[in-house]
Amino acid sequence: MKPLLVIGLGNPLMGDEGIGWHVAERLAGDARLPEHVEVICGGTDLLRYAGEMEGRRRVVLIDAIEDGSATGRVRVFDRDFRGLEDHQEHAHHLSVIQAVRLLRLIAPTSFSLLGISISSARCEPALSPSMAARMPAILRQVLENLL
Amino acid sequence: MTTIAIEHLARVEGHGGITVELEGDAVTNVRFDVFEGARLLEPLVRGKRYDEVAPILSRICAICSVAHSLTSLKATESAFGVRVSPQTELLRELLYRGESIESHALHLFLLAVPDYLNYPSATALAADKPAAVLLGLRLKKLGNQIQEAIGGRAVHPVNAVPGGFGRVPTLDQLIALRGSLMQGRTDADAVIDLVASLPAADFCHSDTVYAALRSPNLDRYYGGDEVMVVSNRSRAIVRAADYRELTNEKAVPHSHAKHSTFGGNPFMVGALARLTVNPRRLTGRLAVAMKRLKLLLPADNPMDNNKAQALELIDDLDRALESIEQLLRAGLKDERPMPVHPRAGTGTAITEAPRGLLIHSYTYDDEGRVTAADVVTPTALNAASLELHLRRAVEQCAERDESVISKRLQMIARAYDPCISCSVHLVRQR
Numbered sequence: 001m002k003p004l005l006v007i008g009l010g011n012p013l014m015g016d017e018g019i020g021w022h023v024a025e026r027l028a029g030d031a032r033l034p035e036h037v038e039v040i041c042g043g044t045d046l047l048r049y050a051g052e053m054e055g056r057r058r059v060v061l062i063d064a065i066e067d068g069s070a071t072g073r074v075r076v077f078d079r080d081f082r083g084l085e086d087h088q089e090h091a092h093h094l095s096v097i098q099a100v101r102l103l104r105l106i107a108p109t110s111f112s113l114l115g116i117s118i119s120s121a122r123c124e125p126a127l128s129p130s131m132a133a134r135m136p137a138i139l140r141q142v143l144e145n146l147l
Numbered sequence: 148m149t150t151i152a153i154e155h156l157a158r159v160e161g162h163g164g165i166t167v168e169l170e171g172d173a174v175t176n177v178r179f180d181v182f183e184g185a186r187l188l189e190p191l192v193r194g195k196r197y198d199e200v201a202p203i204l205s206r207i208c209a210i211c212s213v214a215h216s217l218t219s220l221k222a223t224e225s226a227f228g229v230r231v232s233p234q235t236e237l238l239r240e241l242l243y244r245g246e247s248i249e250s251h252a253l254h255l256f257l258l259a260v261p262d263y264l265n266y267p268s269a270t271a272l273a274a275d276k277p278a279a280v281l282l283g284l285r286l287k288k289l290g291n292q293i294q295e296a297i298g299g300r301a302v303h304p305v306n307a308v309p310g311g312f313g314r315v316p317t318l319d320q321l322i323a324l325r326g327s328l329m330q331g332r333t334d335a336d337a338v339i340d341l342v343a344s345l346p347a348a349d350f351c352h353s354d355t356v357y358a359a360l361r362s363p364n365l366d367r368y369y370g371g372d373e374v375m376v377v378s379n380r381s382r383a384i385v386r387a388a389d390y391r392e393l394t395n396e397k398a399v400p401h402s403h404a405k406h407s408t409f410g411g412n413p414f415m416v417g418a419l420a421r422l423t424v425n426p427r428r429l430t431g432r433l434a435v436a437m438k439r440l441k442l443l444l445p446a447d448n449p450m451d452n453n454k455a456q457a458l459e460l461i462d463d464l465d466r467a468l469e470s471i472e473q474l475l476r477a478g479l480k481d482e483r484p485m486p487v488h489p490r491a492g493t494g495t496a497i498t499e500a501p502r503g504l505l506i507h508s509y510t511y512d513d514e515g516r517v518t519a520a521d522v523v524t525p526t527a528l529n530a531a532s533l534e535l536h537l538r539r540a541v542e543q544c545a546e547r548d549e550s551v552i553s554k555r556l557q558m559i560a561r562a563y564d565p566c567i568s569c570s571v572h573l574v575r576q577r
Contacts, residue, residue: 011206011209012206013191013203013206013207043206043209043212043303044209045209045210045253047253047284047287048209048249048291050284050287050288050291051288051291051292051295094253094257094258094269098268098269098270101270101273102257102269102270102280102284105273105277105280105281105284106281106284125191125203
């Protein structure tokens with residue numbers, strides 16, 4: 001069985017919307033990352049990584065969520081992603097929730113989502129100061145979920 | 148006055164919306180709104196070195212990352228007078244083809260087909276008709292596989308660099324791709340069967356102006372630098388360096404995306420435009436498939452863009468296979484990128500992204516740093532034409548039931564396969 005796969009989703013040019021990507025980038029170079037974990041800095045289309053998921057027992061997704069919580073709060077959603085919007089709003093790609101449901105048709109992989117609350121998404125190549133300040137705590141919480 | 152507002156156009160990235168205003172039966176206003184915040188992507192590359200530009204701009208969109216990356220490289224190479232090798236041209240075309248397969252498969256089977264069959268989403272469709280969804284997923288995966296092998300990773304390619312490729316794919320990778328494509332070609336009949344079986348979408352007819360790269364080799368997405376604009380009455384050629392004649396962008400108050408017209412007329416770009424401008428592509432298996440899909444060119448129905456994507460999808464499989472055979476016949480060389488010597492000047496490139504013409508234009512100083520950049524996306528080019536077709540659809544709809552009009556408008560908007568996020572670029576209005 002292949003190692004656990006972590007995919008950080010988002011567009012790093014869109015400010016806090018790219019938090020999943022930024023976390024994955026930091027995680028990949030973090031000495032605390034367990035040996036049994038592989039990390040991908042993904043874009044916004046989860047289906048692109050269908051091939052990478054083959055043969056994995058578990059895939060952990062990291063993505064921005066808009067839930068009205070304080071910026072940088074990490075929430076864990078397992079299996080059925082209860083409470084998350086299933087509405088499809090993209091021209092190019094499926095929402096993460098819809099993509100996971102389709103991927104379950106073709107592979108028995110277990111998915112979990114680490115959702116990081118954001119309060120803005122605008123064209124900006126860096127995280128907002130409030131999100132950047134939360135990065136050490138976010139990384140700590142993400143790593144706890146990978147053990 | 149009656150207003151029909153579709154504020155969150157389902158399956159349109161970036162929350163594009165449609166507003167229709169009616170006075171009795173008369174349509175007084177139709178707007179395709181883009182109310183996402185203005186993007187600042189072009190200023191992001193000002194002052195950057197020439198080799199930093201493509202990696203930044205490829206991130207405009209995860210689905211079109213190859214298109215943005217390769218168009219960016221083509222513009223930079225044009226500015227510096229760099230001619231890449233025939234092997235690089237072939238590999239870039241193959242990479243582009245992989246993105247087209249991936250994008251068309253996703254759009255057709257997971258986004259458009261659910262509309263035609265009255266399912267709210269691909270997951271709902273999968274519950275009843277898994278074969279259609281699995282077909283789309285299989286082809287999408289094949290497109291991804293090509294991009295990963297040639298581009299170096301599944302999204303945002305890293306191998307394509309100014310002057311060529313940082314790392315040329317191995318012989319084993321090409322042979323593996325050839326096997327996957329031969330397997331993928333067996334799905335071609337299923338693609339046409341499925342699209343031919345969809346209910347007719349016959350609710351918008353309008354004379355349409357089309358614009359696409361005139362492809363000297365009939366089948367290129369990446370090569371060529373002349374755009375042909377075709378209407379019922381005329382044909383015109385616009386060279387890449389004169390692209391502003393074509394874009395003629397105009398800021399409109401309801402949208403952050405600028406509207407483009409040519410000769411005062413909106414025009415449509417994308418798969419349907421490509422087939423209209425380059426009809427000699429449509430021979431053999433494609434001609435038979437076109438007949439099965441009842442597609443007549445030039446089309447007056449924007450929904451036919453979905454049929455054109457189906458034809459391109461099966462053509463892409465053949466062309467990708469041909470490119471690999473050519474590379475193998477010529478003997479794959481582990482060549483280094485051509486040397487790049489920065490100089491002051493401007494370079495402009497036009498390519499055919501999956502959803503239509505994509506333009507990148509940069510001006511560099513003599514150290515190879517960007518002093519000005521312009522990116523014009525297919526969705527921005529299509530915006531005025533889409534509004535025109537939305538208006539025609541409302542005018543031609545005998546019913547005034549809001550749900551009927553809304554469904555039709557959403558289907559037309561999706562047939563354009565828009566990317567709202569990347570259609571937006573900075574506009575300042577006084």
